[in-house]
Amino acid sequence: MSECSVEHLKWGATWPSREQFHELADAGYRVVPIVRRLLADSLTPVGFYERLAGGRSGTFILESAEYGGTWSRYSFIGVNSMAQLRSNNGQADWLGKVPVGVPTEGDVIEVAHAALKALKAPHVAGLPNLTSGLVGTVGWDAIRHWEPTLRAEAPDETGQPETVLALATDIAVVDHISGSVWLIANAVNVDNKSTRADAAYNEAVARLDQMQRDAATPAPDEFRVNILDETVAQPELRFRTEKSHYEQAVERAKQHIVDGDVFQVVISQRLDIDSPADPFDVYRVLRTLNPSPYMYFMALTDAQGRDFNVIGSSPETLIKVDNGHAMTFPIAGSRPRGATPEEDEKFAKELLADPKERRR
Missing domain, CATH: 3.60.120.10 (Anthranilate synthase)
Known part of the structure; x- marks a missing residue:
C-alpha cells in the first residue's frame, strides 16, 4: 500500500x-x-x-x-x-x-x-x-x-x-x-x-x-456586531437560584467535605x-x-x-x-489527599496560603 x-x-x-x-x-x-x-x-x-x-x-x-x-x-x-x-x-x-x-x-x-x-x-x-x-x-x-x-x-x-x-x-x-x-x-x-x-x-x-x-x-x-448602545435598556439577567438557597448549598457542600463524603464539589447555578x-x-x-x-x-x-x-x-x-x-489535569484549587491527617493539614495550609486561591 x-x-x-x-x-x-x-x-x-x-x-x-x-x-x-x-x-x-x-x-x-x-x-x-x-x-x-x-x-x-x-x-x-x-x-x-x-x-x-x-x-x-x-x-x-x-x-x-x-x-x-x-x-x-x-x-x-x-x-x-x-x-x-x-x-x-x-x-x-x-x-x-x-x-x-x-x-x-x-x-x-x-x-x-x-x-x-x-x-x-x-x-x-x-x-x-x-x-x-x-x-x-x-x-x-x-x-x-x-x-x-x-x-x-x-x-x-x-x-x-x-x-x-x-x-x-x-x-x-x-x-x-x-x-x-x-x-x-x-x-x-x-x-x-x-x-x-x-x-x-x-x-x-x-x-x-x-x-x-x-x-x-x-x-x-x-x-454586523456593533458597539453596545448605552442609551438602550439592556435585557435583565435572571438567576434561577435565589441567593439564600445558593448560600445554603455552599454550606451543605462544605459539611460534606468535612464529613468525608466528597473531596471537591462544584456549586453552580443557571442564568438566563x-x-x-x-x-x-x-x-x-x-x-x-x-x-x-x-x-x-x-x-x-x-x-x-x-x-x-x-x-x-x-x-x-x-x-x-x-x-x-488518557490525561487529566486537576482544576485550580485541588491538592492530592494525604496519606495521613498531618499531610492533609499540610496540603490544606498550602491552598490557604496561595494568593490566587484566597481570591476565589
Missing part, C-alpha cells in the same frame, strides 16, 4: 489519487479523508465558518488560544455532517444517513463507540489530528451510563438532550503557522460495499471543489437572558473578550427536531485522550 502521507503535498493538489484511495478502501478503511491544501493567509477561522458552514445544524468551530492571546496552531471548522447521534431518554436516536453496520438503537454511549469502531479511518502523516469523527456535546448527566447507581435528582431546566454528536464528514482546518487551510472531505463507504467506493470518492472530490468555491465567496454582513443576537456573533465576541485554550461553537439538533447552539470558552482540560493514552 502507498505511504499515507501528505507532508510533501503541493499547493492545490488533491490527495489521495483514485488509485491510492482504492488501496486504502481495499485495506478495510471505510472512511478516507480526501484533502487539498490552499494558501489562506487573508482569511480567519470565523470567515471560513461563515463561508463554508453558515450556522447549519451539524457544524462547529473549535479553536484554542494560549494565555496572553496567542493563537494555537490549528482552528477546526466542521462544514458538513452525515448524521447526528442524539440521546432520547438515554437511548440512541439518529438524524440523517446512518452508514450500514452502525447500530441505530441502544445506549447512546455504546452506539457512539460502535460507530467509531465501524467507521475506521487511516492515520495520514502530515494532517492535523482531527479529520473526521463524532463532535458534539456530552452532558454531565451522562455519568449515569458508567455509574448507574447515581440518582438523577436535579430537574431538567433546559429540555436539551444529554448527548448530541455530529458525524463530521467535511472539515476545514486553518493552520495559523503556515497561513494555509486544509480542506477535508471524507469519502465514506456508506453501504460497506466495494462497488460503492468509486461513487464515494467522486462525491468527496465534488464536495472538496464546492468547499474551495465557497471559501472564495465573500461572507455576508461581516460588520433574552437576546436578539445571532448565536455565532455571541461566539465571535466571546473569543475576542476571553481567548482561551478551549473555545467552541456548535450548531446541533435535538431528538425532537429543535435546533440549538452550544457556545463556550474554557481555560482548562477535563480529559484528553491521544493514541489511547
Whole structure:
C-alpha cells in the first residue's frame, strides 16, 4: 500500500489519487479523508465558518488560544455532517444517513463507540489530528451510563438532550503557522460495499471543489456586531437560584467535605437572558473578550427536531485522550489527599496560603 502521507503535498493538489484511495478502501478503511491544501493567509477561522458552514445544524468551530492571546496552531471548522447521534431518554436516536453496520438503537454511549469502531479511518502523516469523527456535546448527566447507581435528582431546566454528536464528514482546518487551510472531505463507504467506493470518492472530490468555491465567496454582513448602545435598556439577567438557597448549598457542600463524603464539589447555578443576537456573533465576541485554550461553537439538533447552539470558552482540560493514552489535569484549587491527617493539614495550609486561591 502507498505511504499515507501528505507532508510533501503541493499547493492545490488533491490527495489521495483514485488509485491510492482504492488501496486504502481495499485495506478495510471505510472512511478516507480526501484533502487539498490552499494558501489562506487573508482569511480567519470565523470567515471560513461563515463561508463554508453558515450556522447549519451539524457544524462547529473549535479553536484554542494560549494565555496572553496567542493563537494555537490549528482552528477546526466542521462544514458538513452525515448524521447526528442524539440521546432520547438515554437511548440512541439518529438524524440523517446512518452508514450500514452502525447500530441505530441502544445506549447512546455504546452506539457512539460502535460507530467509531465501524467507521475506521487511516492515520495520514502530515494532517492535523482531527479529520473526521463524532463532535458534539456530552452532558454531565451522562455519568449515569458508567455509574448507574447515581440518582438523577436535579430537574431538567433546559429540555436539551444529554448527548448530541455530529458525524463530521467535511472539515476545514486553518493552520495559523503556515497561513494555509486544509480542506477535508471524507469519502465514506456508506453501504460497506466495494462497488460503492468509486461513487464515494467522486462525491468527496465534488464536495472538496464546492468547499474551495465557497471559501472564495465573500461572507455576508461581516460588520454586523456593533458597539453596545448605552442609551438602550439592556435585557435583565435572571438567576434561577435565589441567593439564600445558593448560600445554603455552599454550606451543605462544605459539611460534606468535612464529613468525608466528597473531596471537591462544584456549586453552580443557571442564568438566563433574552437576546436578539445571532448565536455565532455571541461566539465571535466571546473569543475576542476571553481567548482561551478551549473555545467552541456548535450548531446541533435535538431528538425532537429543535435546533440549538452550544457556545463556550474554557481555560482548562477535563480529559484528553491521544493514541489511547488518557490525561487529566486537576482544576485550580485541588491538592492530592494525604496519606495521613498531618499531610492533609499540610496540603490544606498550602491552598490557604496561595494568593490566587484566597481570591476565589
